[in-house]
Amino acid sequence: MIIFGTKGYLYQLAILTLVCGHCGNPSAHTLRKRVTKFTLFFVPLFPVSTKFATQCTFCGMEQRVAKEQAEQLQVQAAGGQAPGQAYSQPQQGQRQPHQH
Template sequence: MIIFGTKGYLHQLAILTMVCGWCGNPAAHTLRKRVTKFTLFFVPLFPFSTKFATQCTFCGGEQQIPQEQADQLLAQHAAGQDGRPYGQAQQQPGFTPPGQGGNPYQR
């Protein structure tokens, strides 16, 4: 008697802030990787299915995405949302940080 089957594994890769396609709210989304492995005698041997998805933490809507898009989202997450490393704030145009520049109302 040979016992075989499948077992699924769910890996959370990142938490991203995006606009949800279901509810339209800017909310946190979890990027997940679901791997299904073939098992023989309850021992996982090899993966035969890998799927990526994002899930909105506000409404719970889930969307399957291709691996290329998941890799791109992970790269953006690693570099920060706008390409800058973490810890560097985004400045508004025309904004001068305190202590860097003179007061325009002072003569």
């Protein structure tokens, strides 16, 4: 007898402050990754599917996001810059570095 199936794993990747598309409140949103893995004899072997979503902590609304968007949100939450961005525009009173 062979016992097989799937098991889901939920990972919290980041917490961001965003404006909710459902309730319209600027609130904390959790960025989550849900991985479903194939199991054989209760041992997880390989991922079958991976999905990303954000969830509003104010109203509970969950919205699926693409992998690329999830990666950008993770970079944003870490306070870094997204790949491809040299640097942000200087704020008023700050000077931009001079290049020769």
